[in-house]
Amino acid sequence: MAVPVSQMYTVATYVLAQKLKGVKRYPLVLMLEPLFRCNLACAGCGKIQYPDHVLDKRLTPEQCWTAAEECGAPIVSIPGGEPLIHPEMPTIVKGLVERKKYVYLCTNAILLERKLDDYTPSKYLTFSIHMDGLREEHDIAVCRDGVYEVAVRAIKAALRRGFRVTTNTTLFDDADPERVRQFFDAMMELGVEGMMISPGYSYQKAPDQKNFLKRQRTRELFERILHAPKKGWRFNQSPLFLDFLMGKVDYQCTPWGNPTYNIFGWQKPCYLLQDGYAATFTELIEDTNWDNYGTGRNEKCADCMVHCGYEASAVNDTFSTLRGFGRTVVATLMPTAR
């Protein structure tokens, strides 16, 4: 199974419409964080370090739908925390699907098998499973034994029931390229629709500021992982973003491409940094000093190459330049030529 043509068509027409309308800053993926509570506590995770009374807060379904409508992005990614903990998550997802948003529900999958009955398979809904490697690497990354096996069981169950399933993987500086390649084989063998990968980067408030990849090391690592890609590997992300990770092309960050909304409001400027919050999406776009962020513009951004900043840049390249479009076509039709 691959990304439905309707999704590709929706994204392509959306981007082209923004360009025709002359919109300078448009969102591509809404990062919707309805809660920060998680049932894991991965060392270094920057999303769960809050006092209990903050971890107990939840966005309501109405707040989630309003945010999606306000920002207008065709794709809504729901990370967290662990979204499946939210008692109203099925309602939130249903409302987003009704609004024809392509929803990526990001989960560590611990609760997934038990909660599958609460959801209906749809081309608009994808379970994006947090998988940081093969059994050994994944269980170490999430600081709990047995999670890999639980996730694999849940992936199989979701696929059996006709859900779209992808994986999302964050790679840290201790990643072994050969093991990562074996991990890609294993995920493809499971039958997932595609994989998403991103380098780890130190969230501003994350406790783990040392284990994340530096820019040059990132390029070398991804070059070793992605060179001569196997025919069967499918990535659920822009091929130009993968080229960017391998150092074949350079981009400036597009932080407004993946705007983040959570219990605090619209996060300035991106999913990783917390330089304050805006009450509305319009305020976020208009009042953020975007020139302060991105490669070479801010020390907090110095080594960042994460998908939530640079994937939108890659997508923009596809639709802005003939060269970018050509590269995308070649990388899509002949991925092994990479």
Next chain:
Amino acid sequence: MELAFDYRGDVTLEVTSGEKIEGYIFNRNAVASPPFLQLFPKGQPGEMKIPYPDIVAIAFTGEDTASGRSWEAWVRKKESERKAEAARIAGEAQARGHL
């Protein structure tokens, strides 16, 4: 104010009325007129917006939830300590009905 905004724990504000407010500061705007901060008060629903001029003192009274949670700190721990911590976290999640 910036330190309090970056702090991953509750703080206690003393305001000009003499009241003490404990909570988590999640936003601040130093260029607004007047500048203000926003916090989630502990034990109360909703959020509060407090102008800077009303703040007399800030104390870092809650636990810093990010402290000691780095990957390195985790790796430095003995295997038995890691196992015990993983079991404690799983136990807490179970108690909340999240496992």
